[in-house]
Each structure stands twice: as C-alpha cells, then as structure tokens.
Amino acid sequence: MPRRGDTRSRVWIPITSIAVALLTALSGCSALNGSSNNPSGGGSGTAGPIEKPKLKVGLLPVVDVAPLYQAVEKGYFKEQGLDVEPIVLASGPKAVESVISGEIDIAFTSYPGAFVAQSKGVANLKIVADAYAARPGHLALVATPNSTIKKPEDVAGKKIAVTSKGSISDLGVMSVLSAQNIPVDKIQWIPMTFPDMGPAMKAGNIDGAVVAEPWFTRTAKEFGAMSIVDVSSGPTADISMSGWAAMDKVTSANPNSFAAFQRGLAKGVADVKRDRTVLEPILITHVKIDQQTAPLVTIADYPERADAIRLQRVADLMLEFKVISERLDVSKMLLEPSTN
Incomplete structure (x- = not known):
C-alpha cells in the first residue's frame, strides 16, 4: 500500500508542469500585448502600441x-x-x-x-x-512697505502688476475683493514678469503685484513684500x-x-x-x-x-x-x- 508521501510525489510532477506551461503562456501574452519597455510595443500597462513615442x-x-x-x-x-x-x-x-x-x-x-x-x-x-x-499662501496680491496699500480696501484704483490680464491672478483677486464689496473696476492691471515686480514695487512704479510661489517668498525676502489679498480664500479657495x-x-x-x-x-x-x-x-x-x-x-x-x-x-x-x-x-x- 503506497504511503501518503508517495501520493504527494505523483501529484507534484503534473502541477509543476502546468505551472511552467502557464508561465510560458503568460510571457507570450505579455510579448503580444506590448507590456515591455519597447516604445513600439506600448510600454507597461498600455492597451495597445504607442502611436507617438x-x-x-x-x-x-x-x-x-x-x-x-x-x-x-x-x-x-x-x-x-x-x-x-x-x-x-x-x-x-x-x-x-x-x-x-x-x-x-x-x-x-x-x-x-x-x-x-x-x-x-x-x-x-x-x-x-x-x-x-490653489492653497493659502501660494498666490497673493502683495505690497512693499513703501506702498499706500496696507489692507484689501486700499487696492481699489491702484496699479497692480500681473503676468497677464484675464488670468487666474487678476480674476482671483477681483473675485475675493468683490466678495468683500470692494470695487474692482478701477484697478489698473499692469502686465509684467515676476522678476520685474519686486523692483517695480520698490521704485514706486506700481502699488502692488500678484505673485505666485516661489516669487511670493522671494519678494518677501528681498523687498519685504507683505500679503494683502490671498487668492486662495473665500470664493476662490482651492x-x-x-x-x-x-x-x-x-x-x-x-x-x-x-x-x-x-x-x-x-x-x-x-x-x-x-x-x-x-x-x-x-x-x-x-x-x-x-x-x-x-x-x-x-x-x-x-x-x-x-x-x-x-x-x-x-x-x-x-x-x-x-x-x-x-x-x-x-x-x-x-x-x-x-x-x-
């Protein structure tokens, strides 16, 4: 009468063979569906070949x-x-x-x-x-100590630099100020690059600027700029x-x-x-x-x-x-x- 261990030996051989066959088949499928790093094959996880590598x-x-x-x-x-x-x-x-x-x-x-x-x-x-x-502290309207802008109400009618008009910078500021019933129609938006904003504020050519990080931190360090209006607040939060x-x-x-x-x-x-x-x-x-x-x-x-x-x-x-x-x-x- 065969021992229990003999039965396991007889079963083990076909299971091993099946496993090898399955692995071989899976490898073949991978090659066919392009799951290699070859750009022409589509890359890992794609459903088909990469058309534009x-x-x-x-x-x-x-x-x-x-x-x-x-x-x-x-x-x-x-x-x-x-x-x-x-x-x-x-x-x-x-x-x-x-x-x-x-x-x-x-x-x-x-x-x-x-x-x-x-x-x-x-x-x-x-x-x-x-x-x-947006999150608080990333994008803000700032002003330097020599500016007449000290609080949001002071922004009305002032010259404010933005990288471009009709952007999230001026739209966000206007949205926040309007929610506080501060008039925004007379603000003069001055297109300007971020690097030019700090010097322009220091020289008094503009009253404030809307800066995004890292320029928010840079203008604070180099020119003492302070946040007047955080764009990620109130109606524009997040x-x-x-x-x-x-x-x-x-x-x-x-x-x-x-x-x-x-x-x-x-x-x-x-x-x-x-x-x-x-x-x-x-x-x-x-x-x-x-x-x-x-x-x-x-x-x-x-x-x-x-x-x-x-x-x-x-x-x-x-x-x-x-x-x-x-x-x-x-x-x-x-x-x-x-x-x-």
Missing part, C-alpha cells in the same frame, strides 16, 4: 510642473514607452500658441489661457491632466490654477500615447505629494530656486486627477468678469484618464 511638452519654470520633471528623471515615462522632452517657454500664452501650431504636443498652461482659446473657437483643446490647485492641454485631434489620433503620458505623470504626482524631500531638489534644479529659499516655499496641491466641478469654477469666474462671453462647459474638454 516622443512627446514635446512646453512648460514654464514654476512649482506647478515639478511632477513632470520627476516623471522624466525617474524614468516613469520611459516605463510607459514614451520619450518626453520638456521645453521651457517664455509664457503660458506662448505655450498655448505652440500647442495650437503643432510645435509642441502638450502645453502647460493656466486654465484661463486654455479656456479663452476654446471659448473663442481658436482651438479644440483637451485637458490631459490637472497640474496645480480653485484650479493650471493643467496640461493638447489639441483634440492629436489626442484622438494617439490615444495610447496620451494614456501612457497620464500614467507616467501620475507616478510623478504621487512622489512629490508624498515627500517634500523629493520635491525640493526639483525646485532647485529646474525652477531655479536657491537652496535657502526652497524649504520656505509654500506648496499648494498637485491633484491626482482633473475634477470637472473644480475646473468649471475657473470658467464661471471668467464669465463673471467678462473674459469670455458665454458659459463654457469644461467637462467636455477633459480627456478621460486611462483605466489600464
């Missing part, structure tokens, strides 16, 4: 874009079969112009820039991913600020490429959200913040996905202050995230 991404040297640099440096896009090339541009409007002309595939932009182009029919854009959402946009015709022609971009970027977002020590070296290297200032910079939120309700607040704000002439349904612009 190289993507040119236009951006600005601001804290908003840190997750993209993290994804590039850690090889998260490479894992997806993509070669992502960051291209630093002069301004948000330039990024939108470049994505419309086809010079770049994806543009980092403040939402008003993308929504104006969409509303006017200049372009049919898709929001590929969210980039940044409002969406910037995102990654592409032409609809490009995303439609290359769905696997853009799904791969979303997955790679999501890993970069997870890294910088989780660990400030991961974020600060990126700010120093790519945003050109000095080592002493980097730990002081207030960081807002890197959303994990675009939220139609939060983005709609931006478009509605633009309508309120007549930047666009009719309501824009932002939900139609969102590129659905990959589920693979």
Whole structure:
C-alpha cells in the first residue's frame, strides 16, 4: 500500500508542469500585448502600441510642473514607452500658441489661457491632466512697505502688476475683493514678469503685484513684500490654477500615447505629494530656486486627477468678469484618464 508521501510525489510532477506551461503562456501574452519597455510595443500597462513615442511638452519654470520633471528623471515615462522632452517657454500664452501650431504636443498652461482659446473657437483643446490647485499662501496680491496699500480696501484704483490680464491672478483677486464689496473696476492691471515686480514695487512704479510661489517668498525676502489679498480664500479657495492641454485631434489620433503620458505623470504626482524631500531638489534644479529659499516655499496641491466641478469654477469666474462671453462647459474638454 503506497504511503501518503508517495501520493504527494505523483501529484507534484503534473502541477509543476502546468505551472511552467502557464508561465510560458503568460510571457507570450505579455510579448503580444506590448507590456515591455519597447516604445513600439506600448510600454507597461498600455492597451495597445504607442502611436507617438516622443512627446514635446512646453512648460514654464514654476512649482506647478515639478511632477513632470520627476516623471522624466525617474524614468516613469520611459516605463510607459514614451520619450518626453520638456521645453521651457517664455509664457503660458506662448505655450498655448505652440500647442495650437503643432510645435509642441502638450502645453502647460493656466486654465484661463486654455479656456479663452476654446471659448473663442481658436482651438479644440483637451485637458490631459490637472497640474496645480490653489492653497493659502501660494498666490497673493502683495505690497512693499513703501506702498499706500496696507489692507484689501486700499487696492481699489491702484496699479497692480500681473503676468497677464484675464488670468487666474487678476480674476482671483477681483473675485475675493468683490466678495468683500470692494470695487474692482478701477484697478489698473499692469502686465509684467515676476522678476520685474519686486523692483517695480520698490521704485514706486506700481502699488502692488500678484505673485505666485516661489516669487511670493522671494519678494518677501528681498523687498519685504507683505500679503494683502490671498487668492486662495473665500470664493476662490482651492480653485484650479493650471493643467496640461493638447489639441483634440492629436489626442484622438494617439490615444495610447496620451494614456501612457497620464500614467507616467501620475507616478510623478504621487512622489512629490508624498515627500517634500523629493520635491525640493526639483525646485532647485529646474525652477531655479536657491537652496535657502526652497524649504520656505509654500506648496499648494498637485491633484491626482482633473475634477470637472473644480475646473468649471475657473470658467464661471471668467464669465463673471467678462473674459469670455458665454458659459463654457469644461467637462467636455477633459480627456478621460486611462483605466489600464
């Protein structure tokens, strides 16, 4: 009569054979569905081959874009079969112009820039991913000690610098002030670059400026600037600020490429959200913040996905202050995230 141990030996051999066969079959399936790092095969987790393995991404040297640099440096896009090339541009409007002309595939932009182009029919854009959402201390109207602006009520009728008119900077300030019944129609908005704002305030050429980090911290350190109006407060608390946009015709022609971009970027977002020590070296290297200032910079939120309700607040704000002439349904612009 056979022992119990003999029975186990007889069963073990066929199970091992089945396991080897299954592993071989699974390996074959992986090769067929392109789950390797070969760009032509689609990269890890894609549903099909990558149609456009190289993507040119236009951006600005601001804290908003840190997750993209993290994804590039850690090889998260490479894992997806993509070669992502960051291209630093002069301004948000330039990024939108470049994505419309086809010079770049994806543009980092403040939402008003993308929504104006969409509303006017200049372009049919898709929001590929969210980039940044406001938190207290990130974007504010500031004034230096020599300014006549000491409190929000003093802003009415003054010269205030912004990077561009019709942006989240002036719209946000007007929204906060209007909620306090402070007149905003006589404010003189002066377009100016962030580096020029501090010296202009010190010289008395402007009364205040709307600055985003790291310039909020820099103007405080270098010129003694103080916050007068926090843009992320009251009606604009937690409002969406910037995102990654592409032409609809490009995303439609290359769905696997853009799904791969979303997955790679999501890993970069997870890294910088989780660990400030991961974020600060990126700010120093790519945003050109000095080592002493980097730990002081207030960081807002890197959303994990675009939220139609939060983005709609931006478009509605633009309508309120007549930047666009009719309501824009932002939900139609969102590129659905990959589920693979």
